[in-house]
Amino acid sequence: MRTSPSRRASVLLAAVSSLSLLTAACGDTDDSADDDGTTNAKNAEASPNAPTKTGLTVSFLPKQVNTPYFTVADDGGERAVEELGSTFKEVGTEQGSDTAGQVSRINALTEEKVDAIAVSALDPDALCDALKRAMAEGVKVVTYDSDTNPGCRYAFVSPASSEDIAVRQLALLGEQIGYKGDIAILSAARTATNQNAWIKSIKRELEDARYQDMRLVDVAYGDDEAKKSYREAEGLLEEHPDLKGIISPTTNGIKAAAKYLSQSQSKGDVKLTGLGAPNDMRPYIEDGTVDAFVLWDPAKLGELAGHAAVALASGQITGREGQMFLAGDMGWFKLGGDGVITLGDPTVFDAGNIDDYDF
Ligand code: RAM
Numbered sequence: 001m002r003t004s005p006s007r008r009a010s011v012l013l014a015a016v017s018s019l020s021l022l023t024a025a026c027g028d029t030d031d032s033a034d035d036d037g038t039t040n041a042k043n044a045e046a047s048p049n050a051p052t053k054t055g056l057t058v059s060f061l062p063k064q065v066n067t068p069y070f071t072v073a074d075d076g077g078e079r080a081v082e083e084l085g086s087t088f089k090e091v092g093t094e095q096g097s098d099t100a101g102q103v104s105r106i107n108a109l110t111e112e113k114v115d116a117i118a119v120s121a122l123d124p125d126a127l128c129d130a131l132k133r134a135m136a137e138g139v140k141v142v143t144y145d146s147d148t149n150p151g152c153r154y155a156f157v158s159p160a161s162s163e164d165i166a167v168r169q170l171a172l173l174g175e176q177i178g179y180k181g182d183i184a185i186l187s188a189a190r191t192a193t194n195q196n197a198w199i200k201s202i203k204r205e206l207e208d209a210r211y212q213d214m215r216l217v218d219v220a221y222g223d224d225e226a227k228k229s230y231r232e233a234e235g236l237l238e239e240h241p242d243l244k245g246i247i248s249p250t251t252n253g254i255k256a257a258a259k260y261l262s263q264s265q266s267k268g269d270v271k272l273t274g275l276g277a278p279n280d281m282r283p284y285i286e287d288g289t290v291d292a293f294v295l296w297d298p299a300k301l302g303e304l305a306g307h308a309a310v311a312l313a314s315g316q317i318t319g320r321e322g323q324m325f326l327a328g329d330m331g332w333f334k335l336g337g338d339g340v341i342t343l344g345d346p347t348v349f350d351a352g353n354i355d356d357y358d359f
Helices: 005-026 039-043 068-083 099-112 128-136 162-176 193-205 226-239 251-263 278-286 298-313
Strands: 057-061 087-090 116-119 140-144 155-158 181-187 214-221 243-248 271-274 292-295 324-326 332-334 340-342 347-350
Touching: 057 068, 057 099, 057 298, 068 087, 068 251, 068 298, 099 116, 099 128, 116 128, 116 298, 128 140, 140 298, 155 298, 162 193, 162 243, 162 271, 162 292, 181 193, 181 226, 181 251, 193 214, 214 226, 226 243, 226 251, 243 251, 251 271, 251 278, 271 292, 278 347, 298 324, 298 332, 332 340
Parallel strands: 057 087, 057 116, 116 140, 140 155, 155 340, 181 214, 181 243, 243 271
Antiparallel strands: 292 347, 324 332
């Protein structure tokens, strides 16, 4: 049974007054959160050979539940957590922009004393206080898909490097429009960490000489909602009659934009690429609305997050650069700077390979 918060607080106080010197001298793996959240834990030694704990409760909190991308990702997480002998649960809201809903769920999970939370953050800052409280209560926090600030979690399971994800989408669109003309981005929630990191990288990459004739004229936000994303895509075409292409770095956004374009006169003329799920995008590849798009396997992303959460809860990693953990059949993964764990290279899908994938 776990220690109650009040008991833990008094134990901590006693420890601070009488044992702090001893603790420091022993290199104890004290993981209490301090002013900037996780400093103690990240500086702590891991016990790479510690046995994998079983009987843990690991909770996944995606940006949005009941949406294909996160259903597949969280199914992967469930598989990993259950294979490791622990209990998986998923909580979340149906909206793709409900940051307050994420905060209240983090607080509820902390109250419930789950052992670990894997969260895809809708906002880098807004979740921080709740996540820091969770960590102070002994909950191991890992982000996956979309990060919070590094001080508000121990590790981040990233699909690929942000730069890579962004650059590949821009390169695809560049090829498709002959590196010339106005382009726009259709994003998800305005605050989403992953979306904003990719948009920033796309803007930086656009400064490269090869893109000198391409101009980013607008960024729209569809909040990962089908109808809103559809309307935003329509709005982009209405407001920018010379638009040559759209990048939508969200599975829900690109699907809605493809639906709009496939029914519009601009089908095939205005190019669309971004991050899409093969099963969502197959009809639009087949009917010529979309030539190619990018993604990773969300199931593997969730699986890796499940393994990372259990490795944290088992003390095998603490979030420090260079630590390693075994993610089942996926093999060993090494933590990079800021506790970032990278899944691998994204895949480009087109008519030639889309039928090899089923997610
Ligand atoms: C949507 C979400 C998610 C993003 C994918 C590509 O499902 O915005 O965070 O990673 O698209």
